[in-house]
Amino acid sequence: MSSSLVFYTGPKGSSDHRAVRLFDALPDADTHPMESLWEVLETIDHTPDAVGIVPIESSVDGELMSVVDRVLFSTSNVLFSGEAVLSESIAVFAHHADCHPRTVVSHPDVLQICHSFITMNALQSEIADATSVACERVRDARDPGLVALAPHEVGAAYGLVAVRDDPAAIPEIRTRYLLASRYVAEPSGFDRTMFAITPPRDAPGVLAQLLDAFSRNGVNLSSLTSRPLLTVDEPPHYAFVIMCDGHIADHNVRAAVADVFASGSQLRLLGSFARWTGPEVCTPFGELPLGSVSASAPDAVLDPPRRGATVVG
Numbered sequence: 001m002s003s004s005l006v007f008y009t010g011p012k013g014s015s016d017h018r019a020v021r022l023f024d025a026l027p028d029a030d031t032h033p034m035e036s037l038w039e040v041l042e043t044i045d046h047t048p049d050a051v052g053i054v055p056i057e058s059s060v061d062g063e064l065m066s067v068v069d070r071v072l073f074s075t076s077n078v079l080f081s082g083e084a085v086l087s088e089s090i091a092v093f094a095h096h097a098d099c100h101p102r103t104v105v106s107h108p109d110v111l112q113i114c115h116s117f118i119t120m121n122a123l124q125s126e127i128a129d130a131t132s133v134a135c136e137r138v139r140d141a142r143d144p145g146l147v148a149l150a151p152h153e154v155g156a157a158y159g160l161v162a163v164r165d166d167p168a169a170i171p172e173i174r175t176r177y178l179l180a181s182r183y184v185a186e187p188s189g190f191d192r193t194m195f196a197i198t199p200p201r202d203a204p205g206v207l208a209q210l211l212d213a214f215s216r217n218g219v220n221l222s223s224l225t226s227r228p229l230l231t232v233d234e235p236p237h238y239a240f241v242i243m244c245d246g247h248i249a250d251h252n253v254r255a256a257v258a259d260v261f262a263s264g265s266q267l268r269l270l271g272s273f274a275r276w277t278g279p280e281v282c283t284p285f286g287e288l289p290l291g292s293v294s295a296s297a298p299d300a301v302l303d304p305p306r307r308g309a310t311v312v313g
Contacts, residue, residue: 006031007040008053013132013154015086016053019177022084025185026051038070044180045075054080057176057281060113063225068241071180071270072196072227080194080271082179087172087279090114092164093148093155095138099163105134106149110168114149117167135160170284176276184248184272191247192222194270197260198229198239210240213259217252220245241270248272 004026008016010033020029034040040052054071057063071078090110094101104111104118105126111118118125128134131150135158138148147163148155155162185191199206207226214221223243231237246253248269260267293300 004029005047005050006053007034007043007050008032009037009040010034011130011133013157014130015088015151015175016055016177018088018151018153019053019055019084019086019175022086022177023082023179025082025179037067038074041070041075041078041180044182045077048182050181051081052180054178054180055175056178059172059174059281059284060109060170062283063223065225065227068225069227072239072241072268077182078180079182079184079269080178080273081181081183081185082273083176083192083276084179085174085176085276085278085281087174088151088153089166089172090149090168090170091152091155091162092117092167093135093138093150093158093160094144094146094163095142095160096144097161097163099144099147101147101163102145104147104149105137107131107134110149113168113170113173116169132158172279172284174279174281176281178271179273184269185274187247187249187272188274190275190277191245191250191272192275193244193246193248193253193272195242195244195257196239196268196270197242197265198237198267199263199265201235201237206238207240209263210260210265213263214242214244214256217256217259219252219256245275 006020006026006029008020008031012033017031020026020031037054044050044052054067055064056067101121101123103124103126105128107130108127110131111125128137131154134148135150135154138146138160139158149167152162197210199210221242221244225241227239227241229237229239257267
């Protein structure tokens with residue numbers, strides 16, 4: 001069996017690179033780093049036998065809509081055929097345990113989520129293209145004042161010592177990846193399907209009709225995001241990106257698609273793939289948004305504070 005040609009956003013050792021091993025469909029991956037995700041997507045769009053690693057959601061930033069937009073509006077052949085979640089915890093790594101940190105180096109996203117730790121310890125920060133690059137810099141510098149923020153696996157791979165766990169105060173950072181290709185996966189019996197649906201020009205009840213097409217056919221939606229389309233002097237127009245349970249080959253999913261077409265909407269299939277069975281992406285915060293109330297205390301919702309009103313208590 002020939003190896004799969006897999007493109008990812010580099011450099012080697014980046015989180016996108018580490019995600020490759022999570023896909024069972026890539027046992028003999030021939031991996032190739034690229035400078036940007038947009039380059040990865042463009043390559044897949046024009047290369048029938050290639051696949052790409054695409055981050056689509058993270059526990060810190062939620063759904064990565066800039067990525068979705070690039071797929072929707074810059075490609076026409078990309079289909080998603082796999083799903084996996086990379087779960088990693090961050091630690092502070094040094095060359096020796098007796099370090100005296102003055103400067104911390106890491107990927108910009110990691111530096112951002114560890115901002116409080118950096119500020120509280122009065123550290124200078126330096127940017128690296130990937131946590132692997134940060135760890136390589138600390139290893140080679142042998143500077144007791146230089147530390148790296150990186151997943152445990154990456155720090156250990158460069159022979160560094162973890163001098164503090166969880167500088168982000170988040171037990172795990174989870175990132176959902178989709179496998180970009182030019183085809184959908186075969187049905188597994190435990191699948192997800194992704195669509196972009198553009199109803200006719202905005203009118204009352206458009207979204208309700210769209211949701212009803214899936215509901216009456218027994219198709220569960222796991223995600224729905226609206227994307228306003230650029231219009232000039234016209235009524236608002238939206239595309240909806242939907243993730244549902246089931247495969248495009250399933251009878252009920254096909255029936256829901258038929259009903260959506262019957263409503264006058266246009267559809268783009270974005271993929272069908274086996275659902276990830278490991279830990280899902282979730283927020284690193286509490287179960288309910290702060291300030292949530294139940295029906296027993298409706299006034300907080302029905303009678304919210306107004307500017308100029310007298311505050312009692």
